[in-house]
Amino acid sequence: MPPPFLAGVELTGNLALRPALEEDEAFIQLLYSLSRDDLRLMPGDSHFVESLIAMQYRAQRQSYSASYPRAYHLIVEKQGQQIGRILVDFSQDRMHLIDINLMPEARGQGSGTAAIKALQGAAAKAGSRLTLSTYHSNPGAKRLYLTLGFKVEQSDELTEKMAWPSL
Numbered sequence: 036m037p038p039p040f041l042a043g044v045e046l047t048g049n050l051a052l053r054p055a056l057e058e059d060e061a062f063i064q065l066l067y068s069l070s071r072d073d074l075r076l077m078p079g080d081s082h083f084v085e086s087l088i089a090m091q092y093r094a095q096r097q098s099y100s101a102s103y104p105r106a107y108h109l110i111v112e113k114q115g116q117q118i119g120r121i122l123v124d125f126s127q128d129r130m131h132l133i134d135i136n137l138m139p140e141a142r143g144q145g146s147g148t149a150a151i152k153a154l155q156g157a158a159a160k161a162g163s164r165l166t167l168s169t170y171h172s173n174p175g176a177k178r179l180y181l182t183l184g185f186k187v188e189q190s191d192e193l194t195e196k197m198a199w200p201s202l
Contacts, residue, residue, distance in 0.1 A: 040107075040125050044156040047149045048113065055108035055120060062110075062117050066136050067092045103133055111137065111150055118146060123154060130158045132167040151183055155199055168194045 041052060055063065071088045075081075099106065103124045111119035119137035123130060132154060137147055158165040167185070169176045170193060180197050189196040 040130070040157045040161060041153065044153050044160065046153050048145055050146055050149050050153075051112045051115075052109045052121065052150065052153060053112065055110050059110055059117065059120075063108075063120055064089075064092055066120060066138060067095070069139055070136055099133060103131075106133055111141075111146060113141065113146060119150070121150060121154075125157075125161075125163075129164045129166055130154060130161070132165060148179065148183065151179075155183065158199070164198050164200065166196065166198045168196050170194055 046052065068085075068088050071091065074084055074088055074091070077084055099122060103122070106122050106124045109121040109123065110117055111121060117138075118141040119135065121135045122133035124133055125131075132151070135147060135150065155165055165185075167180065169180060177195065177197075180199075183199065185197040185199045187195045188198050
């Protein structure tokens with residue numbers, strides 16, 4: 036069953052969003068690990084690098100939990116198979132996309148676009164804005180967000196804050 040803010044919002048491409056369960060933890064950890072090829076490029080012992088990735092994962096979870104204690108943890112499924120996860124915080128005045136991550140083989144297939152469009156639909160239905168941040172080092176994500184109608188509202192050395200609809 037989807038979270039209440041997604042009730043009645045259509046998803047395309049045989050996709051579903053559902054709340055993450057305890058049994059999804061191994062998948063979520065694997066998904067994070069697969070997104071950290073940057074750390075695997077470091078010289079050194081592979082066991083050390085894998086332990087560093089695991090430590091980074093735990094730090095990210097703690098940071099998200101502290102910053103967004105009421106965030107929804109969602110699993111993205113395609114035809115019943117886990118392909119990604121989304122963290123989204125929903126308050127009265129805005130919905131904030133904290134993080135979205137898809138399995139490498141699911142990227143570039145339209146699943147991320149469909150999931151973000153579903154969040155846009157939920158935000159529009161609630162009369163809220165959908166906000167997010169993206170790193171300057173991820174131009175592909177920025178391109179996707181701009182294509183989906185997001186506008187850059189603020190920029191710093193590392194990130195750009197974007198919103199839909201923009202003010």
